[in-house]
Amino acid sequence: MTDVLRRGRASLAFSFLVQGVAFALLVTRIPAVQDRYGVSDALLPAFLAAVPILAGIGSVTTEKLVRRIPPSRLLRWSQPVVLLALLGVGAGERMLELGVSLAAFGFAVGVLDASMNMLGVSLQRSYGRSIMLSFHAAYSLGGIVGASLAWAGAHWDLALWVSYLPVVAVLLPAVLVASRWYVDDGRGAVAVADEQAGEGQRLVFKLLLPLCLVMTVAYIGDSTVSNWSAKYLQDVLGSSEQTATVPYNVYMVTTLLGRAIGDFGVRRLGAVAVVRGGALVAAGGFAVVAAAPGAWIGMLGFTLLGLGLCVLVPQTFAAAGRLFPGASDAAVARLNVFNYVGFLIGSPLVGVLGDAWSYRGAMLVPMVLVLVTLVYARSFAPQPDRYGGGHERPRTADVGRGSNGL
Numbered sequence: 001m002t003d004v005l006r007r008g009r010a011s012l013a014f015s016f017l018v019q020g021v022a023f024a025l026l027v028t029r030i031p032a033v034q035d036r037y038g039v040s041d042a043l044l045p046a047f048l049a050a051v052p053i054l055a056g057i058g059s060v061t062t063e064k065l066v067r068r069i070p071p072s073r074l075l076r077w078s079q080p081v082v083l084l085a086l087l088g089v090g091a092g093e094r095m096l097e098l099g100v101s102l103a104a105f106g107f108a109v110g111v112l113d114a115s116m117n118m119l120g121v122s123l124q125r126s127y128g129r130s131i132m133l134s135f136h137a138a139y140s141l142g143g144i145v146g147a148s149l150a151w152a153g154a155h156w157d158l159a160l161w162v163s164y165l166p167v168v169a170v171l172l173p174a175v176l177v178a179s180r181w182y183v184d185d186g187r188g189a190v191a192v193a194d195e196q197a198g199e200g201q202r203l204v205f206k207l208l209l210p211l212c213l214v215m216t217v218a219y220i221g222d223s224t225v226s227n228w229s230a231k232y233l234q235d236v237l238g239s240s241e242q243t244a245t246v247p248y249n250v251y252m253v254t255t256l257l258g259r260a261i262g263d264f265g266v267r268r269l270g271a272v273a274v275v276r277g278g279a280l281v282a283a284g285g286f287a288v289v290a291a292a293p294g295a296w297i298g299m300l301g302f303t304l305l306g307l308g309l310c311v312l313v314p315q316t317f318a319a320a321g322r323l324f325p326g327a328s329d330a331a332v333a334r335l336n337v338f339n340y341v342g343f344l345i346g347s348p349l350v351g352v353l354g355d356a357w358s359y360r361g362a363m364l365v366p367m368v369l370v371l372v373t374l375v376y377a378r379s380f381a382p383q384p385d386r387y388g389g390g391h392e393r394p395r396t397a398d399v400g401r402g403s404n405g406l
Helices: 003-027 030-037 045-064 070-091 093-128 132-156 160-181 189-196 204-235 243-269 269-290 297-308 313-322 328-356 364-380
Strands: none
Touching: 003 030, 003 070, 003 093, 003 132, 030 045, 030 160, 045 070, 045 093, 045 297, 045 328, 070 093, 070 160, 093 132, 093 160, 093 313, 093 328, 132 160, 132 243, 132 313, 204 243, 204 269, 204 297, 204 313, 204 328, 204 364, 243 269, 243 297, 243 313, 243 364, 269 297, 269 364, 297 313, 313 328, 313 364, 328 364
C-alpha cells in the first residue's frame, strides 16, 4: 500500500471527523439558536427542514459538477464553507442572517457529504478491502466531540459565537492543510477497462433503488433516535430530565464502536451478513424501546439501535460503488439524497404517530421499516465480474494520484 493511499485515507478520515464536529455543534445547540434569533416554535420546523432540503440540492448539484471537477476539489472548498456558515449561525443577529447562514450550511453539507463518500468509495476500491466503516467511525467520533463541546458551551452559558469561534479557528486551517492529500481517481483496473470499452458508465436508477430505500430507512431510524430519544425516556418511561439526555450519547458511542470494528466483520463475514445482522439488531433495539417498562431497559434498546444502524449507511455507499464501478461518483451523489429524505421523514413520522396513536406504537414503525433491509440484503453482495471475481477489486500498481498532484 503506497504512502499516497495512506495519506489519502488519513486526510479523508479527518474530514469525516470535522464534519461530525460541525454538525453536532449545530444540532445540539438548536434551542440556543432559537433563543438568539427569537425563532418561534411554529417557525423553527421550517428552518430545520430547509437544511436537509438544501443539502439534497447540493448533493444533486455535486453529481453534475464531478463530471468536470474532481471530488477532492469540491470537498476542499465545501468544508470551509460549512465551518464558516456554522460561525455565521453563531455570530448573526437578525433572522435574515440566520437564514443565509443555514442555507449556506445546508447546501455545502450536501456537496461535502457527497464528495466525502465518493472519495471513500474510490479509496476502498483502491485498498481492495472494506475500509468504509472506518470513515464513518471518524464521523461518529467527531459527533461525540462536537456534542461535548456544545455541552460545555451550554454549561458555561457561553454565547454561540464564543463556542463556535475557537472550533472554527482550529479546524478551518487544519482541513485546508489536510486537503492537500485527498486522493482522486481511485478506480480499480477493471473499472478503467470498462470505461475504455464504454461499458458500465451509465447510472441506471432502477438498479440503485433498493439501496436508496435502505438509505432512507436507515436515516428514519437515526433521526428517530436523535429527535425523540430524550422525549421518549422522559415522557413515556418516566425518567428524569438529566437521565433523558443519556440515550443519544450512548447511541453515538455504540455507533462509534460498531463502526470501528465493522470493517473487520465485513472482511470476515461479508457485507450481506453484516447488513442483515445490523438490521436484525436495530429492529430488536426498536422492539426493546417500545416494550421497555422503565428508563434503563429503554437505554438498552437505544444501545442496540446504535450497534445495528451504524453499519447500514457506510455499507450502502460501498454497495453503490460496487454496483456502478464506472459511475460510482454519480451513484454516491444520487444515493446521498436519500440520506436527507430519511431525515425529513423520520422525525415528523414518529411525532404524528405518537400524537395520533402512542409513542410506544410509533417506535414499531421504524422497526418494521428497518426489517425491509433484509429483503434487499443481496444488493450488498460483491458484484461478480467477467474475470471471475466476486470480491473488492484492487488497483494495479498505479493507484492514482493525490489531489495535489502526487
